[in-house]
Amino acid sequence: MKIIVGMSGGVDSAVSALLLKEQGHDVTGVFMKNWQDADEKFCSAEEDFEDVRQICNQLDVPYYTFNFENEYWDHVFELFLDAFKKGYTPNPDILCNKEIKFKFFLKKAIASGAEKIATGHYARIRETQDGTFQLLKGVDANKDQSYFLCLLNQEALSKTLFPIGDLPKDEVRTLAKKQNLKVHDKKDSTGICFIGERKFNDFLSQFLPAQKGQIIDTDGNVLGEHNGTMYYTIGQRKGISIGGPGEPLFVVDKDVTKNLVIVGRGFNHPALFHQKLVATDFHWILEEPKAAGWKGTAKIRYRQADEVITLVKVADDQWHFEFDQPQRAVTLGQQIVLYEGDVCLGGGVIVGRG
Helix, strand or coil, X not given: CEEEEECCCCHHHHHHHHHHHHCCCEEEEEEEECCCXXXXXXXXXXXXXXXXXXXXXXXXXXXXXXXXXXXXXXXXXXXXXXXXXXXXXXXHHHHHHHHHHHXXXXXXXXXXXXXXXXXXXXXXXXXXXXCCEEEEECCCCCCCCHHHHCCCCHHHHHCEECCCXXXXXXXXXXXXXXXXXXHHHXXXXXXXXXXXXXXXXXXXXXCCCCCCEEEEECCCCEEEEECCHHXXXXXXXXXXXXXXXXXXXXXXXXXXXXXXXXXXXXXXXXXXXXXXXXXXXXXXXXXXXXXXXXXXEEECCCCCCCEEEEEEEEECCEEEEEEEEEEEXXXXXXXXXXXXXXXXXXXXXXXXXX
16 A cells, blocks of 8 residues: 655654555655744754654655645644634644644645555544544553544545554654664654744744733732733743742633733632533534533543543534533633543534633
8 A cells, every 4th residue: 555654753653654664555754844934943844854864764765845834824823823812722733633734735645646644643543334434542541642633534534544553652662763763762742733842932922912911810909910911821830920928820811802811829729620611613523413411521631631521502503511520721722622432522622611
């Protein structure tokens, strides 16, 4: 089978290509360049592509570059900025997967002659007896990335392979080391999808004007000044720069209209906990929306333990959920992702809480 592997220069995609080559497939590596940055101090694209080149040469597979800079700007980054303008804290990696890796990259790979694409995600795909495809959690619970793949559709899943989804991370690194791949101990990327690791506030200020305003407590007392509501997210502790007696301060809410950041003392401040939330723009992987009364589990952030949840009602494209237990730092703009056991059902954008 002719397979094009999306290669980032990291160990996960390198081992994905290695495993497919060992299985006898016709493998080609493709590096996606999706961000143009004059500040090479933060943009590691050239270094990552050099790693891809060396890996592919070592595995004796051809390699190319696909450029999606315009698509990334139009379909991911502008929406990312729009969310911040609303006071939300968006998750660009989820949108990047949907629009870039499993839409534009998939389409170009198939047009280039590939039968399927593959990536180094820790997730699994299962074809059911009726010919539909399920997205499953990766075997390594600590690295499972199904949360970031919740917006994939049936077409994408039918033409995608996740070669390392059944492996724990330490085994992936061991396989890379046995093959003398230079990236066997390369640090995992933690920056914004395709943009890299950088001082986030400085980066964001290049695209959005910031307006200083007041930091107040939950009683309305003015405690200090913030540099812009977009720089703060629910549950945040660092960067508030206000001391005083008692427990540390945490961001419990934001009011974009009044340009306020609201804080409370203590990790377990009551204002940080909510049992209900509302989501919109919901995507169902099997396109079979659940009805009110459905009970399953959900995550409202990556690496969170699964929490029991009930779908209370659906009205006007708004999905109302209630957790069995109050959840800390429910954040507008983040994704709620639903599960039944290991099966990822889909996800939506959090737009309300209560």
